[in-house]
Amino acid sequence: MKAIVTDKWILCPVCGAKTRTQILDDTELKHFPLFCPKCKESFISM
Numbered sequence: 079m080k081a082i083v084t085d086k087w088i089l090c091p092v093c094g095a096k097t098r099t100q101i102l103d104d105t106e107l108k109h110f111p112l113f114c115p116k117c118k119e120s121f122i123s124m
C-alpha cells in the first residue's frame with residue numbers, strides 16, 4: 079500500500095518550464111491540453 083503521494087509538476091515539452099499542471103502518480107494524461115505559461119501555448123500530451 080502506498081502511504082505517501084508525491085505531487086509532480088509537468089514540464090513543458092518544448093521549453094522545459096514547469097507548468098501549472100500537477101499530476102499524481104496514478105494520474106493518466108491522455109490528449110490533455112497542457113498549458114505552458116512561458117510559451118503561452120497549449121500542447122496536447124499523449
Ligand SMILES: [Zn+2]
Pocket residue numbers: 090091092093094095114115116117118
Ligand atoms: Zn513552454
